[in-house]
Amino acid sequence: MLTRLGIRDVVLIDRLDLEVASGLSVLTGETGAGKSILLDALGLALGARADSSLIRHGAGPAIVTAEFELPDGHPAWALLREQGIDAEDGQILLRRTLGMDGRGRASVNDQSVSVGFLRNLGAALVEIQGQFDQHALMDPGNHRAILDQFGGLLDSVGGVRAAYRLWQAARDSRQSAEAALERARTQEEYLRHVVAELQKLAPEPGEESELADRRARLQNRAKLLSTLQSALNDLAGENGAEMRLLAASRTLSRAPGQDPAIDAIITALERASNELAEATDGLESLMRADGWSEGELERIEDRLFSLRAAARKHQVTAEALPGLAEKLSADLAALDAGEGRLKALQEEERLTRAAYLEAATALTSYRQEAAGRLAAAVTAELVPLKLDKARITVEVAPQPEGAWGPEGRDKVGFLIATNPGATPGPLAKVASGGELSRFLLALKVVLAGTSPVPTLVFDEVDSGIGGAVAAAVGERLKRLGDHLQVLVITHSPQVAALGAHHWRVQKRQASPDARVTTSIDLLPLDARREEIARMLSGADITNEARAAADRLLG
Incomplete structure (x- = not known):
């Protein structure tokens, strides 16, 4: 609830610190005393639109702070956690600062927001409910949540939400499968051709880099073999060293005579021929090493060309070809098996839709029962508020499937008729200002036990009424105060007398030349008696008015 309201330099208020208690607090004062300034200031702290005209003339920035204490589990804590705002002490401090240029700052627990x-x-x-304000209860978008809160249906709503999520997930899966199957069908012929082509090519992961490395080695090997072949030709070719050695040895063997020197040369030539044969064998051995085959380099280059051509065709890298082949094969398999999978998904969607519809239908029934109880309870409150001829209808209307959602399939609306035989219509369009205030008060009284908002502010909810009706309004405000913190700005002495706390708003002027300021005082019992007597009789307070005030105060 609101525990403190601090106001600095707002219109006629220069400095005000208001400690606010639980229960029903009433604020009274003469017209123009500044009661509406309090609402403007509180609204500023709560995020209302700022206007530099709120700043007190000749003063600095306007500052409003509002401090709250809330129980564990209140929705406000979740909002703070989402924003990363610390609130470990259980208190929330809202602050709003407004400068003359219209700019301002907002903070929560001293953190800018x-x-x-x-x-x-x-x-x-x-x-905050003013007589002509757009109230949350008047917004049809809130009516379903209000009815669910009143009927204790939040668990049922949670079950419907869970069923809706499962249904939507199944529907999305079915739609995705249908779209994929349709795309595959339009490309089936091409897909089968590409898969067959890639299966024939049979690319392997890492194959391109391995082939490129092997080709580089073979290209170097080819250069070496060319060198070895040239050397072999020089040694063993037709005009090579081997044939020349043999020819020289034959020529010397036919030389006349038995010259020992020639024999020694022939012996040397034989040794040279043996060495030459050994060198030739070495060259031939080198050429046969490393598993070399004459067509291997050509085969590798052909394979690389095929891989890279396929990669260009499908606009991927050669390394991605195995993955592409796998994906397209899977697409083709999905196409072949798609009908069966689609039927399974369609069945899953049918089952989850049926489960959602069952839960939503049960929720509709619960809502209709709660709607009857809510309408009866509000109608009972209308009688003492002199709206006994009016009736309220809480309409629960199931919607077509296109309007179904996570909260069910119902449209909920609060409709009223102020005269017998009249067709019920929306709150804001049917009731006059005074009637609307009493309708909303009756709704609030009935909903008080389920409202998550801890503080209610009523601005002249008793406008235009008096006597027994005003007393009935006051009784209901007092009952609201048993559940919630209620602040009421009132001109009704009957309402004022029922407050647990009574504040008087008045203008003050220290001297004829001083500025007028607004002050607020918490009234003790004697002062309350005088204030209520003033409200009964006007400026001239009579003993009769004081006696009437005593009767009201009980």
């Missing part, structure tokens, strides 16, 4: 976040947080903390 956007005004949008401040507004969302403020909506979870305080609800």
Whole structure:
């Protein structure tokens, strides 16, 4: 609940620190005393639109702080956690600063936040209802959640949400499978051709780099073999050293006479021929080494060409060809098996839709039962509020499938008719300002036990009424105060007398030349008596008015 409101330099308020208690607090004062300034200031702290006209004339920036204490589990804590704001002490401090240039700052627990976040947080903390305000209860978009809260249906709604998520997931899977199958069907002939082509090519992971390395080695080997072959030709060719040695030895063997020197030369030539034969064998051995075959380099280059041509054709790298072949083969297999898988997905979607519909239908039934109880409870509250001829209808209307959602298939609306025989219509369009305030008050009283908003502010909810009706309004505000913190700006003495706390708003002027300021005082019992007597009789307070005030105060 709201525990403290601090206001600095807002319109007629120069400095105000208001400690706010639980229960029903009433604020009274003469017209123009500045009661609406309090609402403007509180609204500023809660994220309302800023206007530099709120700044007190001749003063510095306007500053408003609002401090709250909340129980564990309140929705506001989740908002703070999402924003990364620390609130370990159980308190929330909202601060809004507004400069003359219209610019300002917003913070929560001294951490800067956007005004949008401040507004969302403020909506979870305080609800302000003016006679002509757009109230949360008047927004049809809130009616379903309000009915679910009243009926204790949040667990059922959670089950419907879970069923909806499963249904939507199954539907998405089915739609994806259908789209994939349709795409595959349009490309089936091409797909089969490409798969057959890649299967024939049979690319292997890492094959291109291995082939490129092997080709480089073979290209170097080819250069070496060319050198070895030239050397072999020089040794063993037709005009090579081997034939010349043999020819020289034959020529010398036919030389006349038995010259020992010639024999020695022939012996040397034989040795040279033996060495030459050994060199030739060595060259031939080198040429046969490394598994060399004459067509291997050509085969490797042909394979590389095929791999790279296929990669260019399919706009991938050669290294990606095995993955492409695997993917396209899977697509083809999916096409072949697609009908069966699609049927399975269609059956899953049918089952999850049926489960959702069963849960949503049960929720519709629960809502319709809760709607009857809510309408009866509100109608009972309308009688003492002098709206006994009015009736409220809580309409639960199942919608076509296109409008189904995670909260079910129902459209919920609060409709009223203020006269017998009239067709019920939306709250904001049917009721007058005074009637609407009483309708909303009756709704609030009935919903008080389920409202997550801890603080309610009513601005002249009793406008235009008096006597027994005003007393009935006051009784209901007091009952609201048993569950929630309620602040009421009122001109009704009947309402004011029922407050647990009574604040008087008034203008003050220290001297004729001084500026007028607004102050707020918490009234003790005697002062309350005088204030209520003033509200009954006007400026001239009579003993009769004081006696009437005593009766109201009980």
